[in-house]
Amino acid sequence: MENLTPDQNKLLLSHPCIAAASPENRKAIAQSAYIKVLNKGQYLQHRGGDAIGYYGIFSGKIKVSAMSSTGKALTLKYLQAGDWFGEISLLDGIARTHDCEATQVCQVIIIPKLAFETHIMNDLDALKAITRQLCQRVRTAMNLAEQATIQPLPERLANRLLELQNASKEGLNINQQDIAHMLGVSRQSVSKLLLQWAELGWIKLEYHQVSLLKPDKLKSICMSSPVPQG
Structure with missing residues (x-):
């Protein structure tokens, strides 16, 4: 103290x-x-x-x-x-x-x-x-409940990565299992999408870290309007 x-x-x-x-x-x-x-x-x-x-x-x-x-x-x-x-x-x-x-x-x-x-x-x-x-x-x-109910996984995952990036000052030091826990899905489902996006050059995957190289590509996936914040 x-x-x-x-x-x-x-x-x-x-x-x-x-x-x-x-x-x-x-x-x-x-x-x-x-x-x-x-x-x-x-x-x-x-x-x-x-x-x-x-x-x-x-x-x-x-x-x-x-x-x-x-x-x-x-x-x-x-x-x-x-x-x-x-x-x-x-x-x-x-x-x-x-x-x-x-x-x-x-x-x-x-x-x-x-x-x-x-x-x-x-x-x-x-x-x-x-x-x-x-x-x-x-x-x-x-907003999170809405995403979990009506948004497909790619949109939910893109939303969550962008939210984490906006909140972080040091990059996304997080593992795929933790991301899966946040979304309530399997690690395999998250890993499959992340690998696809890495191959497209949108993100970079490293040990316990995800770097968003082309966040605009992820934003294009997020088609649903969020719950108003004001």
Whole structure:
């Protein structure tokens, strides 16, 4: 547990929810927040655990996963620097829904549960900002549900690669099994499409990495209109 540096404090105060809070609440949040360092393979939280705080990634990457009925971890998404998460369990009081594991050394800003409840949930403007964030998450989830229901696999895979590329600052360091887990399909199905696109020169496949050489080609596959984001 470490105090925030000036750069970390800047990231904290730039969050829309915290920026919307009153000056007194912003100051109290900044004073209560701290940094937790995770080594590769270390868990920030486990499914079923109690909510201890609201999280913001200052550096590194975290894998969000769930356990299948066979006891195998299924990768759902990756979170990286600038991403904030963990508000749902703080708002509804129900246990954490997913496992969060560091895939590299991470620095995570933590706003303790008590500070979140006192200075965010009791601040109307901050609470409105959190509500808008939750609405965006619902829209994203509905968009993914729509894709899984009506879009063919090539379109879903192209969409997911483009989304991951847009969110990543370091390229797509991800294996084909994880991509398959995200789409709810077999690794063989994903591998077949990726190999086809690699042969066409649209992407480049390396060990645990996918590089998008011609993203416009992938965009041309994505014919469905996404759920509006606004």
